[in-house]
Amino acid sequence: MSSSLAAPLTPTVAGVGPGEVAPGATSFLARLVRNPSALIGTLVVGAIVAVALLSLVWTPYGPVTLSSHVLARPSLGHPLGTDEYGRDELSRLMAGARVSLYSGVFAVVVASLVGIPAGLAAADLGGLASEGIMRAADLLFAFPALLAAVTLAAALGSSTTTVMLAIGIASVPYFARVTRSAALGVLSSEYVLAARAYGRGRLAIVRRHVLPNIAPTVLVQSSLLFSVAILAGAALSYLGLGTPPPSSAWGLMLEDAQHNFLATDPLLSLWPTLAIAITILGFNLLGNGTRDLLDPRLRSR
């Protein structure tokens, strides 16, 4: 932080001449702090990841451990209370974070493994190949994601993985489109022409020039899909199609609480709702902030 102020006054600092910015002078951390969206997003997502990891080894009570404290109000023993089977809400929420993250990661991996290469191929090959790829994407796009998830769950049995496979496949067109349009921009740039002028072949140009330059755009798309996938996962388990009970998926918890206890014990509905909302907010903020964070052109601001 201070180096950007001090540099013009003391040009000899770090051997950097006046008017020049030392490469990497502003560290990643410094840039993160100046970018509230990325900062809050990182903190929220970091906290959720930490909680999910923690839940692997420790939760206050077992997430599916029954007790006689049924429908207890929040107390020191049960900070968020218990549900109708006496299961600790906090422990269940922690374990639910794991389910949510797993669904997000799985959907993003499926969508990007297919969508990014398809988009790159469409952009680079052009012509008929591009038409074929993008029309196939349109076709997939026209098929409703939730219907696909319901169908797949009916065919393969409902589990987090089947549902997220459907969400991931349904998101392939988004990835293909975003990748293609970003890649087209890079491919028409003069530095790609320059790279061809010094003898780089097509594949190497895609790998060394196109991919790094579209990475911020694709990462933003990934984090947005992450939140969409978590939301869809919650919605599907709410409908009883995703993660089966007795797992503590947030959608499942919400369905149970809302259906049976919304009037008598609204806090039980509040906790999973908050967890879903905060997680999605976190990923959206992170997605918005990532772009600026990854662009070295913005580093010296």
Next chain:
Amino acid sequence: MRTAPFVSTAPALLEVRRLSVNLGPVPVLSDVSFTVSAGERVGLIGESGSGKSVTALAVIGLLPEEMSATGQVRFDGEQLLSTSERRLSELRGNRISMVFQEPMSALNPLMRVGKQVGEVLRVHRGLRRAQARARAVELLARVGLDDAGHQARAFPHQLSGGQRQRVMLAMAVACGPSLVLADEPTTALDVTVQAQVLVELRQLVDEEQSSLVLISHDLAVVSSLCDRLLVMYGGRVVESGATAELLARPRHPYTAGLVATSGAVSPDRARDGRALPAIAGTVPELGSFPTGCVFRSRCDRADEHCELPPVLAGGDHQVACWHPHTHDAFGGPLETPAPGGATVDSGAPR
């Protein structure tokens, strides 16, 4: 002193014959022919839209996909227009290299400049990362970048325009190419930096004994560097000749106009308060050039003859014009263009 092989007996390094480029039905280049000998420096001059850059891109085989080229481009005896993309990739950056106009957009914004210079060597010399990095620093030092070891780690946006263009020069000469195509290499730079970069470019092509094709709209830039000039207008070469000869005795009315406008800023003129000379009219849109002589819509000498296309003819000093300027033995114009509506000033700078 290098001797400029103006009339060379050696086979030409680059021989372009009847090169035509079309954008769909629209001609972009028509029958462009010229040669560049080994070690020769040739200037390509003309207004924007005259086909200079397209000529360079056609030579290096990087025309936009929607353009098609016919004719011959022979480089070291090899016909480039029909050669494979793979073979072209071997030549590009290695034996023929190119310097672009806008170094900011011609450098990958996310790659450190040292790495970009190293890229050329990794492609053509198969160097490993560390070797390429070391060579890149040497090259950057050679093109006059201060503290090259440190600057090599900079991203393009952290350098000034002049420094960026030096990086481009380092990339262009990294493999010691036989031919360097420089497309308006100094147009995007400050005037003071322009001169430095030009001197650097000249030194580098001299050291590497490379031929240079320098493209510019600025007569001062090309005339300071080039042995020979080709004047382009409307996708054709309208005049060519040795630099000194062509500047002293421009024959094509368009060249005469260029020479007059570039000699425009002088103390005399400032004192007299005369209007700056200009070539009347504007360059027509692509595809709407007149038939016959492409310049006739802007030429004050045009008459019914000019409805037929003139042929580039003459010995060492060629011109494509039905009514070229003629000059006496001392370099002064014998006849001046009719004043008419045009403000083309006559006469060459002495």
